[in-house]
Amino acid sequence: MKPTAAILSVGNEILRGSVVNTNAAFLGRELSGLGFEVVSHGVCADSQEAIRFRLGEVLRRVELIIMMGGLGPTPDDVTREGIAAHFKVPLVFSAQQYSRLLKVYKRYGKRVPPLVKREAFYPENAKPLINRFGIALGFSIETGSKIVIALPGVPSELQNMYFDVVLPFLKKKYGDLFKGRKLIVRMAGISEPDVMKKLGKDFFDDQLDFGIYPSAGEIAIRILADRADVLARLKKKIATRLKDRIYGWDETPFSVVIGNILTKKKQTLAIAESCTGGLLASRITACPGASAYFHGGVVTYHLSAKTDLGVPEKLIKEYGEVSAQVAIQLAKSVRIRMGSSFGIGITGVAGPGGGSSKKPVGLVYIGLASPDGTVRAWKHIFWGERHQIQDKAATKALEYLWRKIR
Structure with a gap:
């Protein structure tokens, strides 16, 4: 017992x-x-x-x-x-x-x-x-x-x-x-229903205590079992069925995992944030040793801050501050200005006000500029309160960087 x-x-x-x-x-x-x-x-x-x-x-x-x-x-x-x-x-x-x-x-x-x-x-x-x-x-x-x-x-x-x-x-x-009691799995970029679907019904054939815990853009699974061989079998199933989503097998935060990869590869990061207001940079700098890979971050909240960083005013007038084009330019500009390997740009409407039919509350664009010269932006519409939208946007930006460097 x-x-x-x-x-x-x-x-x-x-x-x-x-x-x-x-x-x-x-x-x-x-x-x-x-x-x-x-x-x-x-x-x-x-x-x-x-x-x-x-x-x-x-x-x-x-x-x-x-x-x-x-x-x-x-x-x-x-x-x-x-x-x-x-x-x-x-x-x-x-x-x-x-x-x-x-x-x-x-x-x-x-x-x-x-x-x-x-x-x-x-x-x-x-x-x-x-x-x-x-x-x-x-x-x-x-x-x-x-x-x-x-x-x-x-x-x-x-x-x-x-x-x-x-x-x-x-x-x-x-x-x-x-001994052999606990298994922890941490994932990004997948929903709770999709996790359950990929695990399949046969996953629960063994006697186990299973818990799935969603947070802003992440999923954690914690499993307790009485025998180490049961946990080993379950870990193999999880690794096979969810391998492209798993970033860790312990309690290490996502930002620390990414920092460890950047350090190992001798790569660096800079961030330009608008709607997240420095949240992503805060997560990065909360990790001990972040100075080894984090060159810095800027909060480009006002239009003038974006143009000061190097986003052309003409581009903003044509596409709007919340656009894929501006997210890309933020990522490119902050990468160049700070001399980093990667640059991330985030712009969006965190709410509760400021939305429109064309650009609703929750609309966020995330740009990523890489050392190989590639630059890309992703569009998302996140739901929730202001802080939830900011949390999800910051986590999604980490996910895109992780997919590029892992």
Whole structure:
């Protein structure tokens, strides 16, 4: 049987809808992929009594609880106290953690505020989990067959701590449970119905836990199975039936995959964006090491910005700012100006206003200029809200570049 797990978030801001709980989605995905049966996601208020009650309630049902949030220095951060109250133990002081806090503040030329000392305390029956990515101390408690892990609520810290200390701990604790359990496939340029059609009915002959997750221009498939040979057989089927759409077999983002290819081939990229407003460049520069292949980007939002880059005003007057001709010229001009191997140009109508019967909201042209001298533009009409249209356009531009360089 699968070991059971629950995720318990602490925070009034989550209960009130002020913050979207991305941590729960991350942990649910990771724990399920490891082989846990995640039976609940819960949220409780910043209250010692609420934490004590919910922890006791959930711990009766599962073997593992990961809690997050409420480990900061302010009075409303009471996760430590709530957990200690449940186990009827006092909080103890970690001199090692406090020494870390002193060093962090000294590095930035600041004195440690008195409140911050609270972050050096943890329940007496817990094992401290050092947070190398922030100052909030995590901890774990093992009691019989039950495990409670408390992590900070800052998403970047939680995710880094998960991979740094939690995942190794779980692998050591549960051993062979994690072998041959998960298969991840990431694709671009294909719809969810088309994926299912290409996989075929026989794909589901094996016993498996199958999930398909569409996002803006991408599809991810996550499969859990009990045996490694089943996953190997499924991977072979997927590779055969969807090979021209697959860009990765792990969680690596599309922009990172493209960056790795450009780096390997010693090629570079420049971008001129209009309707996406710098979103594509933002995705590229979010990747560590992007300076190795990204020469730069410009947001040519106004007509004058397009002409400054080198798009002839006569061309714009003849075809309009939203046209294949302008997308091509943007790609050519930015490539030449920045001396890059490839140039991408994007122009369109992201909405909600500005559309017409001839050029409706969602109309986007994407141009790609290549080092071999070829230049091409593609026309798309994307549906959705403004941000969705921008997301889809940026992903589609990445897809066209990927198809050229892979």
